[in-house]
Amino acid sequence: MLSFIFLVLVAGLPILAYLLSNKTNNKGIVFGLSALVLSSCLFLYVSKFSLLGSLNKRILNNQIIDEIYIDAKIPTEYLVSIEKTLNEDEIKIWLISFISKAIEIDKLKSAESLVTFAEKFFNSNEEKIIFYNMYTSLRDAKFPEFSGATFKISDESYFPCIFSDGEIRLLILNGPDIPIGENKFLNQETIEISNKNSLIPGFDLSSAYLNNETLELSLLINCDESGDIYSLNNLIVLSPNMLSISYKIELNEWLKKPQ
Numbered sequence: 001m002l003s004f005i006f007l008v009l010v011a012g013l014p015i016l017a018y019l020l021s022n023k024t025n026n027k028g029i030v031f032g033l034s035a036l037v038l039s040s041c042l043f044l045y046v047s048k049f050s051l052l053g054s055l056n057k058r059i060l061n062n063q064i065i066d067e068i069y070i071d072a073k074i075p076t077e078y079l080v081s082i083e084k085t086l087n088e089d090e091i092k093i094w095l096i097s098f099i100s101k102a103i104e105i106d107k108l109k110s111a112e113s114l115v116t117f118a119e120k121f122f123n124s125n126e127e128k129i130i131f132y133n134m135y136t137s138l139r140d141a142k143f144p145e146f147s148g149a150t151f152k153i154s155d156e157s158y159f160p161c162i163f164s165d166g167e168i169r170l171l172i173l174n175g176p177d178i179p180i181g182e183n184k185f186l187n188q189e190t191i192e193i194s195n196k197n198s199l200i201p202g203f204d205l206s207s208a209y210l211n212n213e214t215l216e217l218s219l220l221i222n223c224d225e226s227g228d229i230y231s232l233n234n235l236i237v238l239s240p241n242m243l244s245i246s247y248k249i250e251l252n253e254w255l256k257k258p259q
Helices: 002-011 013-020 027-046 053-069 076-085 088-104 108-121 125-142 205-210
Strands: 150-153 163-172 181-185 192-194 214-223 229-237 244-247
Touching: 053 076, 053 088, 053 108, 076 088, 088 108, 088 125, 108 125, 125 205, 163 192, 163 205, 181 192
Parallel strands: 150 244
Antiparallel strands: 150 192, 163 181, 163 214, 214 229
């Protein structure tokens, strides 16, 4: 911006020389028009809503992109400029674009600083889902080994009856009453939970592994012939060294639910 102001001032020097000349007529009119034109140029450049504001935005965009390509933490001055230069909708669009680009080219230090900065701008429920998805993408890029975490009921498990369907849920012990994953199944081969079964992006099996959580397993089955319902509740201690659990159910773990 200082370079632009300098150019405007330099451009005004011939006008100043003309005004100082003894042979100049109508100095007041010339001075007034010149001052109006020069001040208008300055206003158009520095104003947030100006026609030349796109130049400010382009410079800021290029500065942040340069930081991303060297995988640097985005400087505070650039983040402050984002808030001063852009409106709320533009800020969200820019941040989504920057974070996606940083993750795509594996510049995770830049992505992390942008995600941290971005959280306060995504306030509505819909916007929070967008933010959680960005956070999850960053997490999976940083810890790819956890992205394929699964919990499955072993084929060697025992069941009290032949069942038609059921439901499996995993919750964090002493955590919120929101499962990190739930899944309805029709047979024994499909009793499993993975990240795709989470209700909230990022609040999933991978996050449980990363935080060494203990899980509450809840399982229900509906028996075919008798119509009985059996349930199972147990605790599962996760280990980051075993990212695919195959849990074997013993027959004495099942409880018949009263009708």
